[in-house]
Structure formats: C-alpha cells, structure tokens
Amino acid sequence: MVLPGARAFLVCVRRGGPFGRKFFMSPAPRNRDTGNQLLDRLPASEYSQLEPMLQRVSLTLRQVIHAFEAEVTHIYFPVTALASLLTIMEEDEPVEAGTVGREGFVGLSACLGVELSPHRVICQMAGESLRVPTRNFLEAMDRGPELARLVRRYIAYTLRDASQTIACNVSHTVESRASRWMLLIHDQAGRDEFPLTQEFLAYMLGVRRQTVTVVAGALHAAGLIDYRRGVVIVRDRAGLEETACECYASTRGYYKRIVI
Numbered sequence: 001m002v003l004p005g006a007r008a009f010l011v012c013v014r015r016g017g018p019f020g021r022k023f024f025m026s027p028a029p030r031n032r033d034t035g036n037q038l039l040d041r042l043p044a045s046e047y048s049q050l051e052p053m054l055q056r057v058s059l060t061l062r063q064v065i066h067a068f069e070a071e072v073t074h075i076y077f078p079v080t081a082l083a084s085l086l087t088i089m090e091e092d093e094p095v096e097a098g099t100v101g102r103e104g105f106v107g108l109s110a111c112l113g114v115e116l117s118p119h120r121v122i123c124q125m126a127g128e129s130l131r132v133p134t135r136n137f138l139e140a141m142d143r144g145p146e147l148a149r150l151v152r153r154y155i156a157y158t159l160r161d162a163s164q165t166i167a168c169n170v171s172h173t174v175e176s177r178a179s180r181w182m183l184l185i186h187d188q189a190g191r192d193e194f195p196l197t198q199e200f201l202a203y204m205l206g207v208r209r210q211t212v213t214v215v216a217g218a219l220h221a222a223g224l225i226d227y228r229r230g231v232v233i234v235r236d237r238a239g240l241e242e243t244a245c246e247c248y249a250s251t252r253g254y255y256k257r258i259v260i
C-alpha cells in the first residue's frame with residue numbers, strides 16, 4: 001500500500017539545493033581521527049587537555065544515556081553510535097527532538113549551566129562513543145577558547161535545526177520528511193546499511209507506526225531504500241536527496257558553514 005500520490009511525489013519532487021552531498025562526510029581539516037568531528041577539529045593544545053579524561057564506551061540499542069530531568073553526569077561524543085533526544089509527553093508517545101551522531105555531542109544543556117537533561121536521551125544505533133565527565137568538560141571549556149567556540153557554534157546549529165524541524169513538521173509532507181531523516185541518519189551512520197526501527201522512525205516523524213510502514217513502502221517502491229526487519233539499506237542517495245524537503249540541505253549547509 002502506498003499513500004495516494006506518494007509515487008508521483010517521489011518521482012516529481014526535485015529539491016535539495018546546491019549544497020552537495022553527505023555534508024557530515026565531507027572532508028574537513030582534521031587534527032586527529034577520534035571518529036567524532038568536533039573532537040577532531042580541536043587544536044592539539046586543547047585536545048591534549050581533554051584526552052586524559054576521555055573514555056571510550058560501547059552503547060547498546062535503547063540504552064539510556066541521559067534520563068529525563070536527571071543529572072547530566074557525562075558529555076558524550078558519539079563515534080559510531082547514534083543518540084536520540086526524545087521529548088517526553090505526559091499522555092502520548094515520545095517525539096524525537098533530534099539525533100546526534102559523530103557530528104556533535106550530547107549534554108548540551110550542561111554547557112549552558114543546566115545540570116538536568118531536558119530530554120530522555122537514548123541510544124538509537126548501537127556503537128561506540130567517547131565521553132568525559134561533565135565537570136571536567138566544563139573546566140576544559142573554561143581553559144580552551146577553541147573548544148568553547150566549537151560548543152557555542154554547535155549550540156547555534158542545534159537551535160537552527162530545531163526551529164527548522166518545527167517549520168518542517170507543519171509545512172512538509174511525511175514522505176519528504178522521511179527522506180530528510182533517512183539522509184540525516186545516512187550521514188551520521190557513515191554507511192549505507194544501518195538499523196532503524198519503526199518505533200524510532202515513528203518518533204522522528206511524529207506519526208503512528210502504520211504510517212511509517214506506508215511511507216517506508218513508498219520509498220522502497222521508488223527504489224530509494226530497502227527496509228526490512230528494522231534495517232535500512234540506502235539504494236539511491238541522489239534519489240533521496242531529490243525527494244527530501246529543503247530542510248535537509250538547509251540545515252546541513254548551515255552546519256558546514258558555522259561548525260566545521
């Protein structure tokens with residue numbers, strides 16, 4: 001079953017703008033290869049201050065990284081793991097407020113002086129992450145102007161991303177939003193095959209799982225992805241870019257301009 005007009009939509013909509021492909025994967029000057037793009041951008045003098053406190057950890061699917069309104073004890077820098085920031089609703093299912101992969105970090109509120117997590121942060125894609133105790137990280141920010149600058153600019157990016165998503169949710173079709181999220185996860189995962197449960201896709205899109213089934217079926221029917229048993233395989237990246245709403249190119253371009 002395909003949403004009415006979905007095939008035509010997938011074939012006809014051509015968006016994505018002139019920003020190019022795989023923004024998170026674009027080669028940017030790096031000073032090392034930790035696997036996290038923000039850490040890789042730090043100058044050696046500041047990274048050497050942080051390095052002794054960095055701990056590499058393995059995160060499992062659905063592992064709680066930060067509980068809702070619990071103390072943010074560590075700042076996480078995903079490497080191969082992907083974190084999902086969930087907004088908790090009293091009477092409804094959680095809604096995903098954002099995902100964080102190797103392009104960013106988790107624990108932003110603590111950097112703004114708020115010790116308690118405004119989201120439930122869980123691991124959406126199992127993998128590795130680096131982490132540092134929050135107290136040590138804040139001290140490193142005080143001592144390191146480039147680290148502080150990167151954190152501020154990443155925060156500016158997340159604010160822009162959040163406002164773009166609000167506009168996206170009221171302006172763009174569920175199919176084009178699904179393509180946007182697929183592209184985002186593709187970038188963050190750094191590989192063509194990645195796990196993505198219907199549950200998470202429903203959180204991302206703010207729709208019921210039945211709608212997720214229909215939308216994923218439309219993307220599959222258009223030859224853009226395979227989606228079986230909670231695993232996505234991207235078959236046609238360029239096609240996804242064409243069907244995605246403008247928000248993908250807009251926010252990724254912004255990240256590239258101001259963060260890295």
Ligand SMILES: [Zn+2]
Nearest residue numbers: 168172245247
């Ligand atoms: Zn959009």
